Amino acid sequence: MSEVQRRKYSQEERSTIFDGEFMPHIDSMYNFAFRLTFDEDDAKDLVQDTYMKAFRFINSFEQGTNAKAWLFRILKNSFINDYRKKSKKPATVDYQEVETFYNSDDVDYQSTSDLRAESVRDMLGDEISNALNGLAVDFRTVIILADLEGFTYEEMAKILDIPIGTVRSRLHRARNLLKDTLKGYAQSMGYGRDEEED
Amino acid sequence: MENNDASSPERKLQCSDVSKCFQLLERILDGEHVEGGNEMLQEKLDKCQPCFAHFHLEQAIREVLKTKCTKQPLPDKLAESIRQMIQDAR
Ligand SMILES: [Zn+2]
Numbered sequence: 001m002s003e004v005q006r007r008k009y010s011q012e013e014r015s016t017i018f019d020g021e022f023m024p025h026i027d028s029m030y031n032f033a034f035r036l037t038f039d040e041d042d043a044k045d046l047v048q049d050t051y052m053k054a055f056r057f058i059n060s061f062e063q064g065t066n067a068k069a070w071l072f073r074i075l076k077n078s079f080i081n082d083y084r085k086k087s088k089k090p091a092t093v094d095y096q097e098v099e100t101f102y103n104s105d106d107v108d109y110q111s112t113s114d115l116r117a118e119s120v121r122d123m124l125g126d127e128i129s130n131a132l133n134g135l136a137v138d139f140r141t142v143i144i145l146a147d148l149e150g151f152t153y154e155e156m157a158k159i160l161d162i163p164i165g166t167v168r169s170r171l172h173r174a175r176n177l178l179k180d181t182l183k184g185y186a187q188s189m190g191y192g193r194d195e196e197e198d
Numbered sequence: 199m200e201n202n203d204a205s206s207p208e209r210k211l212q213c214s215d216v217s218k219c220f221q222l223l224e225r226i227l228d229g230e231h232v233e234g235g236n237e238m239l240q241e242k243l244d245k246c247q248p249c250f251a252h253f254h255l256e257q258a259i260r261e262v263l264k265t266k267c268t269k270q271p272l273p274d275k276l277a278e279s280i281r282q283m284i285q286d287a288r
Contacts, residue, residue, distance in 0.1 A: 011288070018284060023277065023280075023281075026272060026276070026277055026280070027272055028268075030270060030272050030273075030276065031267075031268055031269075031270040034270045035267075035270070040273060044273055044276055047276065047280070048276075048279065048280055048283065051280045051283070051284070052280075052283060052284075052287070055284050055287060056287075115255060116251075116255065117251075117254040117255045117257065117258035118258075120255065120258040120259055120262055121258050121261070121262060123262065124266075125266035125267070125269075128262045128263060128266045128267060129266060129267050132263065132267055143263065144267075146228060147259075147260050147263040147264060148263055148264060148267055148268050150229075150264075152228075152229065152230070153228065153230060168221075168225070171224075171228075172221060172224060175224070175256070175259065178259065179255075179259070182259070
């Protein structure tokens, strides 16, 4: 606190930061909120709350630093504190359980080794989107941050308040789970048939 | 741009350490700095079929996620209502 609240912005500076550094991320913020809540109204509320908090705590934001990561961290905390409890979705599997369950990478690799890059590229947006939405929230979150928004492991560690090693392993497992789903889709589309004929 | 040859006689069909190799490939794809990463990547793509296939699969997944899951349309007036809220809060 003491270090980050080193100064107070004037009203004009606050407007400049808010409009110039915060508002440009609204599309990404809404996409993230929607993929966490699966509900348009909840996503809107979540984004609004996040921007209100960002404005209220603007003095703890250092101008010119990573506004997007700062905003995503607020949004993710708001989601955990305010929305996750009342979410309409049934309780998701705790990632700890899943992480223990998928303790062997080699098993994962075998199960996805016949999924092909070309079949993934041929899939429809809805299929990719549904596969992503089907992941437990902690796994979904790391994929959104890494692949949709392009955050680095280090930025993700700050947004999620977890060590970088945990970011790496959770992301790795999230992708394996996603590939399992995509593999199911690929098979139902008739890909990988040449291998079945062998 | 991208060599997508399904197989090449130059590549061995078994990877010596799938788990280690694939995690390395994934870190490189995620843009993490890996010491000597470019040389290792080129070596694996040239010499190892499982690594080659895994790299292109992982690349395709990142690509479709990026292009197909980021288009959630922003509701009308959301930006406007946020600006209004901030005005009122001043
Ligand atoms: Zn290999």
